[in-house]
Amino acid sequence: xxxxxxxxxxxxxxxxxxxxxxxxxxxxxxxxxxxxxxxxxxxxxxxxxxxxxxxxxxxxxxxxxxxxxxxxxxxxxxxxxxxxxxxxxxxxxxxxxxxxxxxxxxxxxxxxxxxxxxxxxxxxxxxxxxxxx
Numbered sequence: 181x182x183x184x185x186x187x188x189x190x191x192x193x194x195x196x197x198x199x200x201x202x203x204x205x206x207x208x209x210x211x212x213x214x215x216x217x218x219x220x221x222x223x224x225x226x227x228x229x230x231x232x233x234x235x236x237x238x239x240x241x242x243x244x245x246x247x248x249x250x251x252x253x254x255x256x257x258x259x260x261x262x263x264x265x266x267x268x269x270x271x272x273x274x275x276x277x278x279x280x281x282x283x284x285x286x287x288x289x290x291x292x293x294x295x296x297x298x299x300x301x302x303x304x305x306x307x308x309x310x311x312x313x
Contacts, residue, residue, distance in 0.1 A: 184223040205235035223247030269309035270294040
């Protein structure tokens, strides 16, 4: 069994989503996700993982690491820009049902404000979403 495929399946099942629902959320075909989950395809490239991460409710670096792209979390900087990393982390925070009551956002906000919200989330939960310096 493909470890990455098994990992992806567990993430999807933890959200109680069908393959069709996940395909609709990610824009990746049902057959492609099925092949990955069944170990018939290797882990997708970083660009596809960027699409998958928000739908699977995990930081993109977790998928990159599980797929074998990262030996060191700091390497993620070469794949994502700082702004993309903050945006990804912010979307993760506002998507966390345990934290949503504190993150009702209306209107556009700056990257600096998003970074602040993510840092407060990290302090409150102990979960690391942004790569360290």
